[in-house]
Amino acid sequence: MNSNYSKVSTAIVIAFAMSGVAHADETVKIGEVAPTTGQIAHLGKDIENGARLAVEEINAKGLTINGQKVTLVLDAQDDAADPRTATQVAQKLVDDKVVAVVGHLNSGTSIPASKIYSDAGIVQISPASSNPAYTQQGFKTTYRVVATDAQQGPALATYAAKSLKMKRVAIVDDSTAYGQGLANEFEKTAKSVGMNVMSHDATNDKAVDFRAILTKIKGENPDAIMYGGMDATMGPFAKQAKQLGLRAKVLGGDGACSEKLADLAGDATDNIVCSDIGMALQKMPGGKAFQAKYEKRFGEPVQIYAPFAYDAVFIAIDAMKRANSTDPAKILAAMPGTDYKGVIGETTFDSKGDLKHGVISLYDYKAGKRTLIDVMQM
Incomplete structure (x- = not known):
């Protein structure tokens, strides 16, 4: 045999074999977006860590x-809790050819970004956004694994009126889609259950000095102040309320109801009651095991949203498995049939992409530690 021919043949065989090895694994990108810079970076990192833990385990x-080994890559992006940045990041993930997105954190970023994912036909599963409008746009791509403010606001108001016996309430929101939406839902129910809403003021999500609003509210002498916003501003708000001598309970939603709130509010946390848009970590079916492996992997406690982000990844992969495809269109088509049992419990969706069975947990703080006081099935 001609030695040159033999060498060429061998080279072709080796090249073919090598190309076969190179294409044996398919790399699939899962997008993840949350603010990992700015005031609420600790909450954004909580989401990123939860999603990363899921990808690593899978x-x-x-x-x-479909008979092919798939390796997942987490395409993690920072939207800085800014709506404009969120749309830019969403487009980047579409360009990166992700097959699903876990995010965003804030309703004010999830809502504008959702149009971009919808246009691209990529499923978006938010582990944190609670404004009802997110899933009311008619998009087939929008899902969430938490309850909505249409459930959270009423739960918080009902608890304040019936369990805490509050009669007079002042309301303040941070003018974001989340804070304003939650405050409005709270106000509607507060009035319907007979509470006297003394006032409703607006601040912003970058504010640090609340003394002017709080001095006005002090003159109204409410039993409670409901604050719609994140922990980064709720902490100083509650601290300044105490410094000004207000005795009113300070009520907040999930964005404020973090482990870090105690650091931000100091001893004013003893006067706070807040709600969360899911089952308490210690009450979740897989909560204790998740908490242990999360703390071992990242060396810090779960803030709020990590277990929801973790399950969101598994839910996307569950749809991928049922579709037997990594094609985003086929993954999306499989999403309505989701019935997934994970860390947070059983997840099934209604026709809009909301949970069929939402849960609201209520907490207070004892000696700086977030303590579960009630769970309301919605």
Whole structure:
């Protein structure tokens, strides 16, 4: 045999074999977006960590779709809790050819970004956005694994009126889609259950000095002040309320109801009651095990949203498995049939992409530690 021919043949065989190895694994990108810079970076990092833990576990176990080994890559992006940045990041994830997105955190970023994912036909699963409008736009791509403010606001108002026996309430919101939406839902129910809403003021999500609003509210002498906003501003708000001598309870929603709130509010946390848009970590079916592995992996406690982000990744992969495809269109088509049992419990969706069975948990703080006081099935 001609030696040159033999060498060429061998080279072709080796090249073919190598190309076969190179294409044996399919790399699939899962997008994840949350603010990892700015005032609420700790909450955004909580989401990123939850999603990263899920991706690492799936890769360690091994994932095969349609006979092909699939390796997941987490495409993590920072939207800085800014609506304009959120749309830019969403477009980047579309350009990166992600097959699903876990995010965003804020309703004010999830809502504008959702149009971009919808246009691209990519499923978006938010582990945190609670404004009802997010899933009311008619998009087939929008899902969330938390309850909505249409459930959270009423739960918080009902608890304040019936369990805390509050009669007079002042309301303040941070003018964001989340804070304003939650405050409005709270106000509607507060009035319907007989509470006297003394006032409703607006601040912003970058504010640091609330003394002017609080001095006005002090003159109204409410039993409670409901604050619609995130922990970064709720902490100083509650602290300044105490410094000004207000005895009113300070009520907040999930964005404020973090482990870090105690650091931000100091001893004023003893006067705070807040709600969360899911089951308490210690009450979740897989909560204790998740908490242990999260703390071992990242060396810090779960803030709020990590278990929801973790399950959101698994829910997307569950749809991928049922579709037996990594095609975003086929993954999206499988999403309505979701019935996934994970860390947060059983997840099934209604026709809009909302949970069929939302849960609101209520907390107070004892000696700086967030303490569960009630769970309301919605």
